[in-house]
Amino acid sequence: MSRNWFRWIPAAAVPAAVAVGLVVSGASAVPPPPPASAEQVVALVASHRAQQFSGDVEQTTDLGLPAIPSQALDATGGSSAGQAAAVLGLLTTAHSGRVYADGPTRLRVQVMDQLAERDVIRNGSTAWTWDSKAARATRTTLPAPTPRAAPTPDAALTPDTLARRVLAAAGPSTAVTLGDPVIVAGHSAYTLVLTPRTSGTLVASVRIAVESATGLPLAVDVHARGQVDPAFHLAMTSVDLRAPDPSVFAFTPPRGATVTQEHLPAAPHRPTTGTSAKRTAAPAGWDAVVTLPADRVPADLLRSPLVAQLSTPVGGGRLLSSSLVNVLVTTDGRLLAGAVPVSTLEAAAR
Structure with a gap:
């Protein structure tokens, strides 16, 4: 995987x-x-x-x-x-x-x-x-x-x-x-x-x-x-x-x-002391939404008959919905996912 x-x-x-x-x-x-x-x-x-x-x-x-x-x-x-x-x-x-x-x-x-x-x-x-x-x-x-x-x-x-x-x-x-x-x-x-x-x-x-x-x-x-x-x-x-x-x-x-x-690249060095130690925060929290821009979503994924079968059309894209995770692929090719209601994904996609 x-x-x-x-x-x-x-x-x-x-x-x-x-x-x-x-x-x-x-x-x-x-x-x-x-x-x-x-x-x-x-x-x-x-x-x-x-x-x-x-x-x-x-x-x-x-x-x-x-x-x-x-x-x-x-x-x-x-x-x-x-x-x-x-x-x-x-x-x-x-x-x-x-x-x-x-x-x-x-x-x-x-x-x-x-x-x-x-x-x-x-x-x-x-x-x-x-x-x-x-x-x-x-x-x-x-x-x-x-x-x-x-x-x-x-x-x-x-x-x-x-x-x-x-x-x-x-x-x-x-x-x-x-x-x-x-x-x-x-x-x-x-x-x-x-x-x-x-x-x-x-x-x-x-x-x-x-x-x-x-x-x-x-x-x-x-x-x-x-x-x-x-x-x-x-x-x-x-x-x-x-x-x-x-x-x-x-x-x-x-x-x-x-x-x-x-080959996996070595993790970049991160300073552990001083005010220069900064990290880029990833989405966090139970209601977080992960968003992938269109250029990072594989084109063959959007054309997959299996994905099309399991998803349903919604305003602005296609939705794969479950009791625990929702995934929205927008018409402009972005992908949004999270353990959140569909309305949260739709709001984040606007």
Whole structure:
């Protein structure tokens, strides 16, 4: 999945089962004693000790969008329209997979499709994405920042990475409280509840299950306003808190695969002291609207039959609407997206 496509979707709406057996001996499923505050659980997540683990993951969505047939996804090819189909597939179809982690710079996520497999592998400064159906691999050389800040491919979405993004984006616009303790994948967990303080968003709340002993996020549920079941659910269904075999992070493209090489530029130096340290603020907040100018919206996206099928004509463009995210493509080619009502996008487009 393209990094650019991933960034078009608000972090809380991306894009995420409770029970099943525990593989690690000695862990308890007894509900944990309540912590003194939500801030303590947030701090537990920020410094969690589960740097080595593996387990099964499931992701389901209920956004009110129709499921996309696999043949429709295949027909879009590898263009920008195909990347759009990949995002739409994520938002309309349930997925299962397996995740392996060994420290901050070694990660593998396997997504199992029907008769196919997609992988995202990070091993130090090298990252691979692999699509077995298309027999296509991409190798990316990552820059070398500090280990804790080392980048991870956006497609490697796990409850841990999603929970950290949501918590990092939470600010004064978010109320963070404690919910009832839960059991996830056989582990007792605290529940963090993030509630937007604004009524101008489609997000009602985000609930994060945090393993009580280690601080590892085990599940993320995003709830849309007026909807009982989670609009987006991403959870571990089994967890093994031992180091995975190092061989799972090694990857060699099969013979005959199409291989592409990418290089990510190093992040520009930013001064950390003095008044000259300035950053360009990105859209923030639950009611934020992301806008792409026409020259950054791929032309083949606008011509995609799949996008045309799932969107509807509105005054000033075409709208792809769901219970959690709305996307407006204007007649002049701009794209606006956010976890906001349609009226907010239309106002921003004027």
